[in-house]
Amino acid sequence: xxxxxxxxxxGAIPTLLILVTIAFFLIRLAPGGxxxxxxxxxxxxxxxxxxxxxxxxxxxxQFGRYVLALAQGxxxxxxxxxxxxxxxxIWGGFPVSLRIGGIAILLAIAIxxxxxxxxxxxxxxxxxxxxxxxAMTGIAIPNFVxxxxxxxxxxxxxxxxxxxxxxxxxxxxxxxxxxxLALPHIAYISRLMRGSxxxxxxxxxxxxxxxxxxxxRLTILRHxxxxxLLPVVSYLGPATAGIITGSVVIEQIFGIPxxxxxxxxxxxxxxxxxxxxxVVFYGVLIVLFNLLVDLLxxxxxxKVRYD
Amino acid sequence: MSASAIQPILRVRDLAVHFPVRxxxxxxxxxxxxxxxxxxxxxxxxxxxxxxxESGCGKSTLGRAVLRLIPATAGQVVWLGDDLLTLEPDDMxxxxxxxxxxxxxxLAALDPRMTVGDIVAEPxxxxxxxxxxxxxxxxxxxxxxxxxxxxxxxxxxxxxxxGGQCQRIGVARAMxxxxxxxxxxxxxxxxxxxxxxQIINLLMALQREFGLSLIFISHNLSVVRHxxxxxxxxYLGRVAELAPRDELFARPRHPYTQALMAAAPVPDPRxxxxxxxxxxxxxxxxxxxxxxxxxxxxRCARATEVCATAMPGLETVGPDGAAAQHHVACYHWRDGxxxx
Ligand SMILES: Nc1ncnc2c1ncn2[C@@H]1O[C@H](COP(=O)(O)OP(=O)(O)OP(=O)(O)O)[C@@H](O)[C@H]1O
Ligand code: SF4
Ligand SMILES: [Mg+2]
Numbered sequence: 001x002x003x004x005x006x007x008x009x010x011g012a013i014p015t016l017l018i019l020v021t022i023a024f025f026l027i028r029l030a031p032g033g034x035x036x037x038x039x040x041x042x043x044x045x046x047x048x049x050x051x052x053x054x055x056x057x058x059x060x061x062q063f064g065r066y067v068l069a070l071a072q073g074x075x076x077x078x079x080x081x082x083x084x085x086x087x088x089x090i091w092g093g094f095p096v097s098l099r100i101g102g103i104a105i106l107l108a109i110a111i112x113x114x115x116x117x118x119x120x121x122x123x124x125x126x127x128x129x130x131x132x133x134x135a136m137t138g139i140a141i142p143n144f145v146x147x148x149x150x151x152x153x154x155x156x157x158x159x160x161x162x163x164x165x166x167x168x169x170x171x172x173x174x175x176x177x178x179x180x181l182a183l184p185h186i187a188y189i190s191r192l193m194r195g196s197x198x199x200x201x202x203x204x205x206x207x208x209x210x211x212x213x214x215x216x217r218l219t220i221l222r223h224x225x226x227x228x229l230l231p232v233v234s235y236l237g238p239a240t241a242g243i244i245t246g247s248v249v250i251e252q253i254f255g256i257p258x259x260x261x262x263x264x265x266x267x268x269x270x271x272x273x274x275x276x277x278x279v280v281f282y283g284v285l286i287v288l289f290n291l292l293v294d295l296l297x298x299x300x301x302x303k304v305r306y307d
Numbered sequence: 308m309s310a311s312a313i314q315p316i317l318r319v320r321d322l323a324v325h326f327p328v329r330x331x332x333x334x335x336x337x338x339x340x341x342x343x344x345x346x347x348x349x350x351x352x353x354x355x356x357x358x359x360x361e362s363g364c365g366k367s368t369l370g371r372a373v374l375r376l377i378p379a380t381a382g383q384v385v386w387l388g389d390d391l392l393t394l395e396p397d398d399m400x401x402x403x404x405x406x407x408x409x410x411x412x413x414l415a416a417l418d419p420r421m422t423v424g425d426i427v428a429e430p431x432x433x434x435x436x437x438x439x440x441x442x443x444x445x446x447x448x449x450x451x452x453x454x455x456x457x458x459x460x461x462x463x464x465x466x467x468x469x470g471g472q473c474q475r476i477g478v479a480r481a482m483x484x485x486x487x488x489x490x491x492x493x494x495x496x497x498x499x500x501x502x503x504x505q506i507i508n509l510l511m512a513l514q515r516e517f518g519l520s521l522i523f524i525s526h527n528l529s530v531v532r533h534x535x536x537x538x539x540x541x542y543l544g545r546v547a548e549l550a551p552r553d554e555l556f557a558r559p560r561h562p563y564t565q566a567l568m569a570a571a572p573v574p575d576p577r578x579x580x581x582x583x584x585x586x587x588x589x590x591x592x593x594x595x596x597x598x599x600x601x602x603x604x605x606r607c608a609r610a611t612e613v614c615a616t617a618m619p620g621l622e623t624v625g626p627d628g629a630a631a632q633h634h635v636a637c638y639h640w641r642d643g644x645x646x647x
Contacts (some may be wrong), residue, residue, distance in 0.1 A: 204415040211376055212430040212480070213403030223418050302420060302464040 001298070004306035005291060012287040016280065020070065023279040024063055027272055034079035034270045053079060066276070075277040080269045086277035089262055094281075097251070097258030099169070101243045104178045108185035108239065113232060115186070116193025117220070120228075123198060131190055138187025143246050147180040147253045164254045177254045181246050185239050189232055197228040226300050233296055240289040244282050315349035316520060317373070317488060322346045322382035324365070324372045324544075328595060340595050342368040344544040345382070347621075350488065355514065355521040357535030357552070359528060359567065361591055365544040366524045367411075370490040373522065374406050375399055386488075404434050407481035411493035413473035417465040417480075424461030427451060427479050434484060446483065454479040454509060471502035475509065482513060490522045495530065507534055528567060532556055537632070540564045543594050543602045546621060547636055554629035560640040562607045563587075601638070609639045 033055065035046050050056045054065060069076055075086035084092075119131040141149075154176060155163030167173035200206060201224060209219040244260075251260035259278055266274035298304040323346075325339035342365040350356050358366050372379045375391050384391040386406070391399060407430075410416040417426055428447045431438065438446075448458040454475040465473055474494060481489050491510065495503035511534060514521060525531050531538055538555045540548040540563065548561040559565045566587035592598055592605055601619055604610040622640070624633040 204410055204412060205418040207371075207376060208408075208410065208416045208477075208480070209418070209429075211374065211403065211408045212433060213400050214429065214433055215400065218433075223420075226420050227418075300420070303466050 001295065001306050005295065008291050008294070009287075012284075012291075015287065016283050017067075019283045020067065020276065020280055021063075023276055024066065025059075027267070027270070027275055028059060030267075030270065032270055034272060036270075053077075066273075070280065075280070076273040078266075078271055078274045080266070080271040080274065086273050089274060090259060090277055090281050093257060093259040093262050096166070096169070096256060097247055097260060100174060100177055100181060100250070100256065100258060101240075101247050103174070104182035104246075105185065105236075105239060105243050107178065107182045108189055109232065109236075111182075112186045112189025113193045113229065115190040116195075117197050117225070117228070119190065119194040120197030120201060121220070128194075132194065135187040135191045138183050139191070141184075143180055143184060144249050144253070146183055147177070147250055150176050150180055151253070166254075166256050173254075177250050177256060180253075181243060181250050184246075185242065189235065189239075192231050192235055193228060196231045197224065200224045200228045203227075230297070230300055233293055233300060236293045236296075237286070237290040241286050244285065314351075316352050316387055317350040318383070318385040319349070319373060320347050320383040320385070322369070322372060322384065323380045324368050324377065325380040330595065338595060339380075341544050341597070342594060343372060343379075346541070346544070346546055348539055348546070348549060350520050350522065352487070352520055353514070353518045354537065355523055355535045357531035357538040358522060358524045358541055359526060359531050359538060360541035361526060361567075363594070364541045364591065365594070366526075366541055367492050368544075369541065370408065370492045370522060370524050374403075374408055374490055376408070404430075404484045405487040406490075407484070407486040407488070408490040408492065409474070409477050409481050409494045411496055413470055413477050413494075413497065414465055414468075416477055417473060419465055422462050422464060423451070423468070423476050426465070426476065427461070427483055430480065430484050450479045450483045451476075453513070454482070455505075469502075470498050471505065474498060474502075474506050478506070478509060478513070482517075485517060486519060488520045488522070490524070492524045493526070494523075496525065496527070503530065510534065540567070543591060543597055545602065545618070545636065546634070547603065548634065549621070550624075550633035550635075551629050554633050558633075560624060560633065560635040561603075561637050562609050562639075563603050566606075601636075603637075609637075609642065611639070613638050 033050075034053075035041065035049050047056070054062055057065075066076065073087075075090070078084050078086050078089055081089060115131045115135075119128040122128050151163045154160045161176050162173050163176075165173060206219060206223055209223045210216075214222070247258060248260035248263055250256070251258045252264050255261075259281070262274060263278040265271070266278065298306060322343055323341070324343040325341050327337040328340045329335050330338045344365075346369060348356065358369065360366055368377065371377045373384050373391075375384070379392050382392070386402060389398075389402075391402060394402065417423075421429075424444070424447055427450060428443050431443055431446060447461060451458050451461055456472060456475050456479070460468075460472075465476065468476065474497075477494070489510075494510070495506050498506065507530060510521065510523075513519070521534070523531060523534050532552060535552050537549065537551050539546060540555075540561060542563050548555065548559065548564045550560075555564065556568070559568055570587045588606060592602070598605050598615070600613075600615040600617055601607070601610070604614040607614065619636045619638050621634040621636045624630040624635060624640070
């Protein structure tokens with residue numbers, strides 16, 4: 001299994017390289033540059049700056065320089081936050097993003113799997129229809145609509161929770177962004193879970209478990225749950241990607257100092273290195289998570305062999 | 308088999324299983340599909356009752372309803388004096404120690420995420436939580452050896468075994484609690500012919516050793532003939548004929564039984580004298596929309612007007628001997644048999 005993991009990690013290098021290439025040239029396609037501020041700066045200072053950051057070199061040379069540095073783990077300096085390297089900015093924002101995103105995904109799994117199982121056990125009951133109705137709504141409403149809606153109702157009108165801001169990581173401040181981030185995934189996972197649970201409950205070995213005289217609760221926990229969780233586990237790969245892209249929007253809306261906000265700001269400011277750094281970081285994160293999912297899959301399904 | 312002297316351990320009376328099926332699309336109505344419709348029989352201790360019939364005639368449904376693995380619509384299943392169908396779920400669960408089942412698809416019946424040892428041990432641990440781990444392992448190994456597998460195999464997963472081996476695991480799992488009755492739902496249909504014989508012989512050996520009763524479901528007449536003491540012929544969820552094995556195969560009375568035998572590839576000199584038997588043509592009618600009267604009349608060469616009037620009841624063929632245990636549901640059973 002270890003060799004498998006290592007093999008997979010090396011296999012990810014070309015993927016990341018392609019990612020970097022596309023991102024690098026794509027952001028250069030955008031008009032303007034990091035130093036075209038609204039505030040005019042003298043032409044020679046600008047030229048000086050560009051020389052310091054090698055922006056005067058041919059694009060392909062800049063690309064080579066960037067990839068070489070990247071290979072040594074150097075994300076370069078930020079063009080806008082001039083006293084920081086991109087690495088420092090990412091490590092500064094990551095704990096915040098991780099907290100929001102991690103809790104959101106754990107909530108999504110726990111609540112989604114729970115609701116889905118309940119709906120499956122009470123198939124075609126009112127509870128089932130309610131859960132599935134909620135799920136359809138949750139999937140249909142995008143988070144950039146859900147987030148302002150939540151803020152408006154719970155934050156502005158009812159004044160139950162802060163409408164935005166980080167508050168130094170206070171629980172009150174985290175609730176709305178986490179809920180907004182988790183909702184579509186709760187919805188999706190509960191649908192997924194209901195479907196697979198209904199299927200599993202019909203399978204022969206569940207009938208066997210009942211025939212053995214196992215109490216219903218044990219039949220579900222011991223035999224049905226692990227099998228029914230498989231599709232949810234496969235969904236975790238896309239879900240992480242979804243949480244990451246979601247966090248870009250959510251952090252912006254709620255004003256949370258995470259990586260997602262740096263990404264947006266970086267893109268708006270043409271802070272090339274910052275944007276690229278975040279892209280690479282996200283890429284690595286998704287690769288790692290997909291590997292984790294595959295390893296987890298093996299634990300849940302003895303038929304999976306790593307070789 | 309002089310089983311008739313003993314009290315039956317299982318008495319099934321007028322058992323019915325109707326599935327609500329939606330007919331006619333989105334706004335259609337629910338219609339009952341009578342998969343099992345008024346079936347009655349007894350089983351003695353140590354006896355094997357074979358159940359035969361074409362695909363879709365309700366054999367599996369009957370077997371599962373008897374064990375209350377699916378809900379019955381009506382009827383009684385009296386097990387050692389208690390009606391299983393009206394027991395509280397917990398009381399029913401306790402009875403499952405004595406009532407086990409072996410399924411047709413041996414691999415699908417085993418949880419793919421459990422080792423064979425855990426699969427076989429689970430009923431034991433459920434019903435004897437006080438047993439120590441060593442004792443559980445010992446009994447599992449004994450049982451696994453008894454069904455002809457090597458005890459070293461218990462740490463492997465089901466997908467590593469062949470179909471025949473999986474069915475042995477299924478039998479070991481069913482046998483570990485020393486049940487009194489096992490429903491075998493086509494336990495060998497998915498297996499190679501040579502493996503079939505091994506599993507059948509295993510079941511018969513276990514039955515001799517432990518004196519258990521079997522309900523043996525199959526669409527294969529020769530297998531049923533080999534293993535059964537008595538045979539029940541099912542057609543569209545109803546009993547067409549029920550008789551001791553030798554009596555049934557020597558003197559089948561129901562046109563459907565006769566047709567089944569004519570269709571079965573069994574070398575049998577007596578078959579020569581049954582040339583007049585009708586061939587079994589076409590598929591059985593839909594159980595959603597069965598013919599009026601005798602449900603077999605659409606395929607019966609002997610059908611007359613009376614057959615369309617009402618469903619014929621079970622009649623006993625003779626006053627004594629095997630004939631007294633021979634029951635048939637046909638208006639014209641006397642006309643059809645010209646063997647004597
Ligand atoms: N859950 C269900 N819902 C609706 N109809 C069902 C259900 N289960 C079985 N049936 C129907 O009941 C009838 C009897 O099915 P059953 O599986 O008992 O037949 P069988 O004799 O075991 O057939 P086979 O030899 O193919 O196993 C069939 O027409 C089948 O379509
Ligand atoms: S009752 Fe009539 S239709 Fe039915 S089996 Fe007998 S002869 Fe055939
Ligand atoms: Mg069947």
